[in-house]
Amino acid sequence: MKKKWILLEYDKYFKYSQKKYMHCNNCWNENTRVLDSRSSENGSVIRRRRLCENCGNRFTTYEKIEVFSIIVEKSMNRKEKYEKEKLQDSIIKATNKRNISILEINEIITRLENNWSKKSEITSKEIWKDVLDELKQLDEVSYIRYASVHLNFETSRDFINFIQDNLNSK
Ligand SMILES: [Zn+2]
Numbered sequence: 001m002k003k004k005w006i007l008l009e010y011d012k013y014f015k016y017s018q019k020k021y022m023h024c025n026n027c028w029n030e031n032t033r034v035l036d037s038r039s040s041e042n043g044s045v046i047r048r049r050r051l052c053e054n055c056g057n058r059f060t061t062y063e064k065i066e067v068f069s070i071i072v073e074k075s076m077n078r079k080e081k082y083e084k085e086k087l088q089d090s091i092i093k094a095t096n097k098r099n100i101s102i103l104e105i106n107e108i109i110t111r112l113e114n115n116w117s118k119k120s121e122i123t124s125k126e127i128w129k130d131v132l133d134e135l136k137q138l139d140e141v142s143y144i145r146y147a148s149v150h151l152n153f154e155t156s157r158d159f160i161n162f163i164q165d166n167l168n169s170k
Contacts, residue, residue, distance in 0.1 A: 024052035025059050068113040071121045082122070084109060091131065094146035098139050108134045140167060 021030045031053040038047045045064040052059075070082045091105050112130050116122055128150040135143040144163060153159040 022050065022061055024050075024055060024057050026057040027052060027055040029054035068117060070116055070119065072127065073121055073123045075124070079121075084113075087127070087131070090146070090149070091135075091142075094135065094149070095139065095142040096145075098142050100139060100142065104138065108138070136166070143167075 022032055023030050024032055029052055032050045033053055034048050035051050035058070036049040039045065040047065041064075045062060048061045048063070050059055050061060051057075068082070068084065071079050072082050073079050087109060088105060091108065092102070095105065108131070112127075112134065115130070128146075131150075132143060132147060135146050144167075147162060147166075148159060151162065153162065
């Protein structure tokens with residue numbers, strides 16, 4: 001008897017898990033009405049009060065932007081969480097007074113995050129290389145600045161060689 005009940009519950013769950021719309025958490029009906037929407041955290045979270053038109057249940061749902069996350073492997077086997085703000089800051093510094101908008105910088109970051117989203121870990125060297133590839137297309141001065149900060153050149157000759165090798169081969 002109990003086994004049959006569990007199977008029925010499972011069937012119900014399976015059936016409803018295929019549904020496309022928000023369902024009532026009381027009667028599983030999909031006919032729910034939004035009574036009130038409120039955004040918070042600068043619009044990255046929307047809270048909705050809903051009413052089930054079938055049973056009258058009121059409940060709350062949240063819609064939020066998924067924050068990209070990845071582990072960054074640094075030198076000496078140190079690991080830390082990826083921080084978008086840090087990456088953004090480093091690109092803002094490299095593009096200072098180059099007439100490049102924050103929108104263009106964010107486009108680069110979004111493109112990179114999309115590429116990185118297939119992995120669970122990335123090295124900081126991979127990040128620098130990918131940023132350099134982007135900056136090379138966008139603005140050579142920013143590219144050189146970013147390289148000078150992130151790639152540890154021993155001598156100025158090494159730096160000049162790097163620029164010659166990488167910008168002339170374009
Ligand atoms: Zn309901």
